[in-house]
Amino acid sequence: RHCGQAVGARQINMLGIHMQRSWIITGVTALVLTPTYILTTPILKLFHQSANVSELAGRYSIWVIPQLFAYALNFPMHKFLQSHSKVWAITVICLVALLFHILLNWVLVIKFGHGLVGDAIAGNISWAFVVVAQMLYVVFGCFPDSWTGFSMLAFNSLVGFVKLSLSSAVMLCLDIWYATALILMVGHLKHPEIAVDAISTCLNSQVWALNIATGFSAAARCSSRCRLAIMGCFCEHRVYYLFGLPISILLGYKFEFGVQGIWSGILGGCLLQTVMLLFITIRTNWQKEALQAELRVKTWGGPSKSLNLQKTCHNAHLGVDEAYLSVHLCKFT
Secondary structure (H helix, E strand, O other), X not given: OHHHHHHHOOOHHHHXXXXXHHHHHHHHHHHHHHHHHHXXXXXXXXXXXXXXXXXXXXXXXXXXXXXXXXXXXXXXXXXXXXXXXXXXXXXXXXXXXXXXXXXXHHHHHHHOOOHHHHHHHHHHHHHHHHHHHHHHHHHHOOOOOOOOOOOHHHHOOHHXXXXXXXXXXXXXXXXXXXXXXXXXXXXXXXXXXXXXXXXXXXXXXXXXXXXXXXXXXXXXHOOOOHHHHHHHHHHHHHHHHHHHHHHHHHHHHHOOOHHXXXXXXXXXXXXXXXXXXXXXXXXXXXXXXXXXXXXXXXXXXXXXXXXXXXXXXXXHOOOHHHHHHHHHHHHHO
């Protein structure tokens, strides 16, 4: 998100700094989350999940802790490369990692029979490959304007950076927690092992539809205006938690439709969320939002090239509050 705003504000030199700031935030977050991975088994038992499922999940969670820190390094680099339109570089790296991951799984899981532990080790190695490959590409790639090495500037304005990131993080967590809540729900059905397998398969097959909803919500969350923030928040989790989840509980338990009923609630919430976010995205004045994004980037990284604000404001049909924003933008140019 921050990298995209830096590109929009023509501050390419800030991309590397933003990535390093993201590394700091995601690294600390991964460290904070580590105890939950270690304590997965007692946490699941606290929610009255099956003992077998809890034990297996706890064992697997401990082995995948390295992947947690790999995620913390990977996603900032991923956004950095996306901001440079290096999508093919990401694709090639991920494709090689996928093929390597398939081979590792065959060797560790099937050939040597290490089961979940083998799968976790394969994932750790594959993610390590992705992180190292992207790191080498960033450091030794053609990014002289945006990557100039590690800098102490990454610690400047870190609080403001965290505040702006927090809303996106909360929204993403609520998306993930919704799916997690559904898995915990089916864990209380008859034959929980089969029910958990079934709902997990359905969730994976539905990932494309969920990504569409997430994409629209990300677009809505780019706004800094309270109206859009409130509407985005409503569509992001209230539709799921106030509509989808109750419907899932009602159909799954009250009417005893089991996994099919719970899955129907998921589909209903996803459909309603997508429609509402599509409406918000279409109605948003994105030129006006770009000006606000530029103001934030300039606050963090200093002045950039002067923009023709009068023309931009005229094209965006800005009002009194936008004129006030333009005055502040002029102070930075």
